[in-house]
């Protein structure tokens with residue numbers, strides 16, 4: 001952990017530094033908790049965004065019922081940090097990983113996703129051999145076109161097979177409406193998300209009508225939480241980015257606070273229109289496009305190379321000088337956070353802590 005910056009002004013820290021405004025983070029966590037307080041759906045926030053046990057614990061303290069992870073390795077890190085209830089919203093495939101999953105299930109309450117009967121049988125056999133009943137939910141493709149069994153009869157057939165397997169405990173369904181979360185037009189986003197939730201909840205009802213207990217119906221991302229979180233029959237939300245936020249979600253009108261920024265230093269200038277900062281794609285991801293420059297105003301990121309960010313001045317920008325600080329809003333929080341070892345945590349203009357991004361790089 002890099003604790004050297006603690007007590008410094010944000011303007012004094014070494015860069016590039018991934019900064020987290022702890023007050024804004026806590027307000028975002030409290031806002032989501034307040035939104036769900038009078039809804040039937042509970043929150044199981046996605047930790048693949050922040051990858052940080054310190055943040056997961058804040059979410060749990062605010063009422064989250066557990067966390068969601070994308071990878072087994074992330075779940076192992078979170079379990080090591082004492083987190084007890086973890087949904088791995090993904091398919092865990094292959095004997096080595098299944099053995100790790102079963103070992104994890106002995107230590108903590110873990111739920112995994114399945115979409116296929118042969119895969120379910122493999123999980124069941126490995127779990128039963130260790131005397132474990134592995135909690136499982138069926139992943140339903142509600143329109144995203146990624147993983148998942150189709151809704152309706154195919155999901156019912158799988159659930160009936162799954163319920164007979166001795167090593168598995170069938171818990172319910174998940175259906176992530178990832179194709180809706182970033183639809184720009186709010187009415188269209190709502191239409192797409194509502195259609196997805198209808199498929200998911202109707203599938204849950206079909207299973208119940210055939211005597212299968214469906215206790216979990218899990219969905220939701222930051223862009224759709226207000227829609228899916230109100231949809232009758234959805235029991236859990238998996239949103240993640242709301243806690244830290246990023247430029248992509250801001251661009252589609254999501255107004256959670258911008259807790260995450262990247263502070264960089266100008267290392268080169270040419271004339272008054274061109275400046276170069278000490279942060280490139282090894283500090284800022286570009287899968288969702290260029291980061292936004294928050295301060296100073298009047299500059300934009302023209303392009304990123306490995307360790308350089310090339311800034312272009314716009315009409316209203318003041319010329320930059322070597323050594324000046326530039327604060328940027330990552331375009332995609334999840335993939336930018338994964339590039340860093342720790343958050344430089346600030347309150348006001350001071351650094352108050354360094355929080356390890358312990359699950360950074362846990363892609364296995």
Ligand SMILES: Cc1ncc(COP(=O)(O)O)c(C=O)c1O
Nearest residue numbers: 089176220221222238239240241
């Ligand atoms: C399975 C799953 N659930 C939920 C989310 C929601 O995340 P976010 O709130 O960051 O949109 C994602 C994001 O990719 C996801 O893959």
